[in-house]
Amino acid sequence: MEVRITVNAINYTIDVDQETSLLYVIRNHLNLTGTKNGCSQGHCGACTVVLNGKAVKSCLLKPKKYNNAQITTIEGIQHGLMLHPIQEAFILKNAVQCGFCTPGFIMELFALFLKEPKADKQQIEKTLEGHLCRCTGYLPILEAALLAQRLIQGK
Ligand code: FES
Ligand code: FES
Structure with missing residues (x-):
C-alpha cells in the first residue's frame, strides 16, 4: 500500500506492506538513523518519535496508524546548528x-x-x-x- 507521511516538515509517499513498521520506514526508507531499534517489541523506548504531537513507539506502529501522520524525529528538533x-x-x-x-x-x-x-x-x-x-x-x-x-x- 501507499502511505503519505510528513517527517520533519518534509512530505513523503512511500510503498510499504501491511506489516511495515514506522520505525522501518524512518530508518530504512528515509535513512533517519537517529531513531534506534532496541527491541522491536515495544519494551525499550529507543524507537520513540512524535506522531501528531504524541510520543509513540515507532516499532509498534503499522501503516494504518501512521498514514497521513505528521512525525518528528530526533533529526527534526534542532534549529540549524542550534541544539534543542x-x-x-x-x-x-x-x-x-x-x-x-x-x-x-x-x-x-x-x-x-x-x-x-x-x-x-x-x-x-x-x-x-x-x-x-x-x-x-x-x-x-x-x-x-x-x-x-x-x-x-x-x-
Ligand atoms: S525498539 Fe524497543 S520499544 Fe521500539
Ligand atoms: S543505553 Fe547507553 S546511554 Fe542509555
Missing part, C-alpha cells in the same frame, strides 16, 4: 553515555513539554518509565529533563 534545549541539557548533565537510548528519551520529553511545559518531577518520572537505559543509572537523565524544562522556559 533538551539535547543541550542531556550534554550538560552527562545524561548520554553510549547514546543508544538517548533519542528515545529526548523525543518522549519533547512531546511531554509540548503538552505539559510545567510537568512536575513525578510526571516526568512517570513519562520516562517506558524507557530503558543500560548505562546512566537514570539519575542524570532525570536531572537533564528538569534542566531542559528550565531552559525551555528561559529560566
